[in-house]
Amino acid sequence: MxxxxxxxxxxxxxxxxxxxxxxxxxxxxxxxxxxxxxxxxxxxxxxxxxxxxxxxxxxxxxxxxxxxxxxxxxxxxxxxxxxxxxxxxxxxxxxxxxxxxxxxxxxxxxxxxxxxxxxxxxxxxxxxxxxxERQPMPRxxxxxxxxxxxxxxxxxxxxxxxxxxxxxxxxxxxxxxxxxxxxxxxxxxxxxxxxxxxxxxxxxxxxxxxxxxxxxxxxxxxxxxxxxxxxxxxxxxxxxxxxxxxxxxxxxxxxxxxxxxxxxxxSSINPVFLMPEALKARGTAIAESFVASLNMGAGQFCTNPGLVVGLKGADLDAFVATAGDAVKASAAQTMLTPGIHEAYRSGVNELSGNACVNEVARGQTNDGPHSCQTALFTASAHDFLTQEALQSEIFGSASLVIECRDSDEMQRVAEQLEGQLTATLQLDDGDLDAAKRLMPALERRVGRIMANGWPTGVEVGHAMVHGGPYPATSDxxxxxxxxxxxxxFLRPVCYQDLPAGLLPEALRDSNPFNVSRLIDGKRES
Amino acid sequence: MxxxxxxxxxxxxxxxxxxxxxxxxxxxxxxxxxxxxxxxxxxxxxxxxxxxxxxxxxxxxxxxxxxxxxxxxxxxxxxxxxxxxxxxxxxxxxxxxxxxxxxxxxxxxxxxxxxxxxxxxxxxxxxxxxxxERQPMPRxxxxxxxxxxxxxxxxxxxxxxxxxxxxxxxxxxxxxxxxxxxxxxxxxxxxxxxxxxxxxxxxxxxxxxxxxxxxxxxxxxxxxxxxxxxxxxxxxxxxxxxxxxxxxxxxxxxxxxxxxxxxxxxSSINPVFLMPEALKARGTAIAESFVASLNMGAGQFCTNPGLVVGLKGADLDAFVATAGDAVKASAAQTMLTPGIHEAYRSGVNELSGNACVNEVARGQTNDGPHSCQTALFTASAHDFLTQEALQSEIFGSASLVIECRDSDEMQRVAEQLEGQLTATLQLDDGDLDAAKRLMPALERRVGRIMANGWPTGVEVGHAMVHGGPYPATSDxxxxxxxxxxxxxFLRPVCYQDLPAGLLPEALRDSNPFNVSRLIDGKRES
Missing domain, CATH: 3.40.605.10 (Aldehyde Dehydrogenase; Chain A, domain 1)
Incomplete structure (x- = not known):
């Protein structure tokens, strides 16, 4: 053609x-x-x-x-x-x-x-x-x-x-x-x-x-x-x-x-919360699947996991080390446009130049003119809570791990997030109470909450929500x-006492479209 | 108290x-x-x-x-x-x-x-x-x-x-x-x-x-x-x-x-279309019920019939004459506030002073400081189509009858209306084809379309729409x-692979709230 x-x-x-x-x-x-x-x-x-x-x-x-x-x-x-x-x-x-x-x-x-x-x-x-016949007024x-x-x-x-x-x-x-x-x-x-x-x-x-x-x-x-x-x-x-x-x-x-x-x-940075029990039990596996999600499509997804939140300590250190190794091994991938590549480079450089941010690892490079070099950073929750810039989306395979002193600080991180498309919980049974405490803050801020998965890969189904509070979306x-x-793309119209000849087909008594109807507020069976 | x-x-x-x-x-x-x-x-x-x-x-x-x-x-x-x-x-x-x-x-x-x-x-x-088990990817x-x-x-x-x-x-x-x-x-x-x-x-x-x-x-x-x-x-x-x-x-x-x-x-002026057969057969009754609707609550309803559209001729003249008589007999009613009363007076005076507008009748006055004197006017469709000001709402018992040369001009009036809460058709069987032609223009512009009734008196039910395109409403x-x-006041949230202990009660498998559900896109019976 x-x-x-x-x-x-x-x-x-x-x-x-x-x-x-x-x-x-x-x-x-x-x-x-x-x-x-x-x-x-x-x-x-x-x-x-x-x-x-x-x-x-x-x-x-x-x-x-x-x-x-x-x-x-x-x-x-x-x-x-x-x-x-x-x-x-x-x-x-x-x-x-x-x-x-x-x-x-x-x-x-x-x-x-x-x-x-x-x-x-x-x-x-x-x-x-x-x-x-209704009194005092007919309907x-x-x-x-x-x-x-x-x-x-x-x-x-x-x-x-x-x-x-x-x-x-x-x-x-x-x-x-x-x-x-x-x-x-x-x-x-x-x-x-x-x-x-x-x-x-x-x-x-x-x-x-x-x-x-x-x-x-x-x-x-x-x-x-x-x-x-x-x-x-x-x-x-x-x-x-x-x-x-x-x-x-x-x-x-x-x-x-x-x-x-x-x-x-x-825009959305799609926070991932690493709950302590899950992190302890399977931090290595989580780190590896995290970097796989981060690298999908050179990170050029609205649902790319751009923020990871965990409790400071040996388990998180091990997670960061494993993820860092995976990042170092990440092959360079071509980005969509020269402009997007340039914005990625500049976003990564800005983060890297931030005195509060620690660079963990960078991925492979290649000769392609517009390749994405994966990047992983850490910062403290204290700095995240005081620096709005750390919530900025970097479109591409870059992510920032936030280290929290304790679960209260993790809660404050959740409560300070802007509107997001998704939030992810990595959790085990023992994390349930801590996760329950996070849920209301997450529900207020995101369109989709998931457990033990990754936000990339959006199912096209009936129960999917790819949306969320501003600035993730405008509505x-x-x-x-x-x-x-x-x-x-729809709005309701009411038809009052219209003769059958003027009624839209969908509204006729015989229900010619055979659709589910609400009759007097009750779902017709 | x-x-x-x-x-x-x-x-x-x-x-x-x-x-x-x-x-x-x-x-x-x-x-x-x-x-x-x-x-x-x-x-x-x-x-x-x-x-x-x-x-x-x-x-x-x-x-x-x-x-x-x-x-x-x-x-x-x-x-x-x-x-x-x-x-x-x-x-x-x-x-x-x-x-x-x-x-x-x-x-x-x-x-x-x-x-x-x-x-x-x-x-x-x-x-x-x-x-x-789904291939190539599980859901x-x-x-x-x-x-x-x-x-x-x-x-x-x-x-x-x-x-x-x-x-x-x-x-x-x-x-x-x-x-x-x-x-x-x-x-x-x-x-x-x-x-x-x-x-x-x-x-x-x-x-x-x-x-x-x-x-x-x-x-x-x-x-x-x-x-x-x-x-x-x-x-x-x-x-x-x-x-x-x-x-x-x-x-x-x-x-x-x-x-x-x-x-x-x-704001809404709630156009009423007088279809020719209905006007001919029962113009007098329509005129009387029109003025009754116009006077309800001193015209201080969002759904007050502020615009009437008909075909110029003897039938419309008779309608206007009967309505005019009813307006002249209309008792003065107290308006809600001094400000609303003043806005009404000024709106009516502006219309009355418009060289293209003919004053048909004014209602009774009384000694009350803030009484609404009902008012009825006519204008040609040609002037309505060229003067935006004739679409302005006058909050109170005032209405404007638009005289159209023919049904094409009536159609143009419908097509030039701003967004409205309601549109009303006064019609008989013989008007069905003409009304059908108007319907698409009305559906595009209003939230509720009714036949042979009056827009005042909004039923609080399940099928009611009290809304409509801008400027009737903002949404x-x-x-x-x-x-x-x-x-x-609602928005959707999606929960992906959440353990039962984290799921909101409404979403549990057992359907504890016993609500209608869409399972895989199909309405559960």
Whole structure:
């Protein structure tokens, strides 16, 4: 498949008019063809206009039609074959197996949302039947369903060229909800984006949906990205990236004449608490699996374990020594972009230069221009509690071990954490009481709490929460991974005493969609 | 019961230190005793500190304990007896029967939320069981529940001294969710607020809950209100009031180091569409019931029908004539506050002075210092479509009839509406096709669509939506009336592979709360 270097606006391919973007192969530094000229404001307007025009038809497609569309996108992505993973490898520096796995996850995610659409739980159908005889006032017939918010702007993420980009979790959940999507592709992987975008474009045509259901734009985040979020036809935003990028979109969304929700997944250091009994019993094994998690994807995961908290003493010293040895043996891995590599280097150097921080070990280097050298540091809890900078995320395989004098100090560390995606407890039976004491502080601050695992590797299921209090995300009330992500793009509408001919199909007495309903507040069996 | 004119901070009564607030009887202009000295920033801090300290214990109370607490508040409010409604009448100018009805609604609402807490749907329990044998990767055990956001700031509304004030819908739903509440009482009815606040204070003590579960502050919205929203321990805000008040709180909430959700219910003109067949068949009856709705509570409802849209012609002329006669016969009613009365007068005068607007009729006047004189106007759809000011809410019994040349122009009026709480269709069988054409535009813009009724009189049920796109509210994804209001104050947390001893009770295998669960995405029967 020959890449054309164009924007995709509805069913059209459009050559941009702004500065040209080229992907760079981070493993070699080579510039990749073709160039992608950025879109203009009028391209943004055209994409949004088409999305708005498609909305009313798309949002009332049958559950089956919409589910089939999501499945068709998955089929079309698979049909691209090795061209997709090869381009993904070239643009991201990630290994082929990872791209193949990510493609599986992306298509699995689309098919999961197809099943979610069919099940119809997201409609949240409620019916309070009329009570014409009620005293002192009769009750009207009241029915409720959820409808989609409107066209959604999605920003591709650098670290998931497939699973959180053009046809990733944000797009899948927004399309599942019934929202047309306008994607701003990430400048690091425009070719991968074009391939996937064309797959969606073909699925739109095959399913005979209105063309505005999907568009793909390229260009500067500051210009095209901001213009997209400011467009009055856009009603919600999905974003995965840096805190500065996310908060800039939040500000734009809030300054609009009509403010809109922004779902920005931004930064997290994912604290791991080493409880004393577990540390004593199996500190070596924990240290080894910790470094394996730290090195996954060159540490370029939102859930990378960037902070480890333990009680100062021989057991923690042994843990640090084992982890340090594993770090020293860690092979260098190519990072996603020159910018990310530079930010990693500078973050590690800053930590290393901090007088309160002790460098334990650095990993291997290689000749690659943008390789991540794993790094491990320690600092005292006292310093952590007084230096905000020690909570800053370093995107990549770097982690900081915090040594606490006692369990009270460990508790204070937990209570001073910013909002996080995850918290992990390494614990044995004897640690249960101490862990119980930590739980309330962790629940207040994180979206997912796990025991004896590692935060990397986020399951795409129904009970998953990939979210958490600010600044982990812009909106703690949701998740960006898993089937509940669909709720981000919905709102309730109540229909009072509507004649049957005007009622949406989902709300008819006969329950034609066969969905779970709340009748007078009781779950219908 | 003697009013003491104090703040209620946890179980303490505290005399404020700032300027004194006095309620004014709007029917007479009399100043009512006692005065309420406003709270200081340190009072705000103390209330928030107590709320934060109470949170972890309160949020883990059993469903039964929390439900019983809500019922105890209702009992304590009823036990105040006539003192409450008498003070409410004196402070609001509303009739006694209205205050009695509103007390019934307030206590009914608290008991409804008690039932909602017990049913546990709001926990949204999900469980994806472990799949240790899954290839290529095992699946961890994943469980999810919703937990409360944290302490909530609630702002009392002027127009519902009971049902949307100290123990109103926002407080009831926040307490039901497990959030401690700090109320900023409305300055128009401090005595009513103190009585209700003391009832909650007694319920907290009787149920042996931590005192910080509830506090009541008085003072300036600009100072105390803003300080409350800015306090880092506050995690969400409930507000019913003006657009300027709501947007000021939104700005403060967004500017915090940790932005928080604001649920502001602000303004709505609640368009009513007179479909041609219905207008022809029963225009007179519709006109009469329209003016009855317009006059309810002196028009001081968020759902007051402030805009009527019909097709120009003899049928609409007859409707306007009948409505005009009913307006002329409308008795003057006392408005809630001198400020609201002045805003009404000025809004009506502005409309009346608009060269494009035709004054149809004004209602009766009386000697009361703050009486609402009902008013009815007409304007052409052409002018409505070109003058944004004609969409401004006039809080009180004023309405504007828009005359459309044809159904296309009616469609354009619908498409140009700002976000609304409600839209109403007056329609007969022959209007079905025309109404169907309007539906998508209305669904995009409103929270509740009704047929052949009137928007005033909001049922507190499970299927109700009292919400809608901005500027009707700050967050269209929710409702502020009805049982679904509890979801405003919740967020999901996922528990991965947690030992049984650390799992929240709601998530245990045995389902001890006996709640509806989603197992592997399927609703458990």
């Amino acid at each position: 020959t890449l054309q270097g164009t924007l995709l606006i509805g069913q059209q391919t459009v050559t941009g008019t702004q500065d040209e973007i080229h992907a760079i192969n981070p493993a070699t530094g080579d510039v990749l063809e073709p160039g992608y000229r950025g879109g203009s404001r009028s391209d943004v307007e055209q994409a949004c206009k088409l999305a708005d025009a498609a909305f009313d038809q798309y949002r009332e497609t049958s559950l089956e039609t919409r589910a089939h569309f999501l499945e068709t996108i998955a089929d079309e992505i698979e049909a691209i074959g090795a061209d997709l993973t090869e381009r993904g490898v070239a643009e991201s520096g990630l290994p082929k197996a990872r791209l193949e796995g990510e493609r599986g996850r992306t298509c699995g995610q689309l098919r999961l949302f197809a099943a979610v659409v069919r099940a119809g739980e997201w409609l949240d159908v409620r019916h309070d039947p009329a009570l014409p 009207a017939d009241l029915r409720q369903r959820h409808i989609p918010l409107g066209p959604v702007a999605v920003f591709g993420a650098s670290n998931f060229p497939l699973a959180f980009s053009v046809a990733g979790g944000d797009t899948a959940s927004a399309l599942a909800a019934g929202c047309p999507v306008v994607v701003k592709g990430h400048s690091a992987h425009p070719g991968t984006s074009e391939l996937v975008g064309r797959a969606i474009q073909r699925a739109v045509a095959k399913c005979e949906l209105p063309e505005g259901v999907f568009s793909l734009l390229f260009g500067s985040g500051k210009e095209i990205g901001q213009a997209l979020v400011a467009d009055p036809r856009i009603k919600a935003v999905g974003f995965t990236g840096s805190r500065s990028g996310g908060t800039a979109l939040m500000a734009t969304a809030q300054a609009r004449p009509e403010p809109i929700p922004v779902y920005a997944e931004m 703690s009330r949701t998740t960006s991974v898993g089937s509940a992500a669909i709720y981000r | 003697t009013l003491q004119g104090t703040l209620l901070i946890g179980q303490q009564t505290v005399t404020g230190t700032q300027d004194e607030i006095h309620a004014i009887n709007p029917a007479t202009g009399d100043v009512l005793e006692p005065g309420y000295r406003g709270g200081s920033r340190s009072d705000v801090e103390q209330a928030c500190k107590l709320a934060d300290a109470a949170f972890d214990q309160y949020r883990e109370t059993s469903l039964e304990t929390r439900a019983h607490f809500l019922e105890t508040i209702a009992d304590e409010i009823e036990a105040i007896g006539a003192d409450l409604t008498e003070r409410g009448v004196a402070e609001s100018g509303l009739p006694k029967a209205r205050l009695e009805g509103e007390r019934g609604r307030t206590c009914g609402q608290l008991r409804l939320f008690a039932a909602v807490v017990r049913a546990g749907e709001w926990l949204d329990v999900r469980h994806d069981p472990a799949l240790p 961890a055990d994943l469980r999810q529940r919703h937990i409360p956001l944290g302490p909530v700031a609630v702002f009392g509304a002027s127009n519902f001294p009971l049902a949307f004030s100290v123990a109103g819908g926002d407080t009831a739903s926040a307490l039901a969710a497990g959030c401690p509440v700090v109320v900023k009482g409305h300055s128009a009815h401090p005595g009513t607020s103190e009585l209700v606040g003391r009832a909650i204070q007694r319920a907290v003590a009787k149920c042996e809950l931590p005192e910080g579960v509830f506090s009541l502050l008085f003072g300036s919205g600009k100072e105390i209100g803003q300080a409350l929203v800015a306090d880092p321990r506050i995690k969400a805000v409930g507000f019913t009031g003006s657009r300027s008040g709501g947007t000021a709180l939104m700005a403060t909430a967004q500017a915090r180091p940790e932005p928080i959700p604001v649920y502001a219910e602000m 269209s994804r929710t409702t502020s009336v009805g049982s679904a209001a509890i979801y405003r």
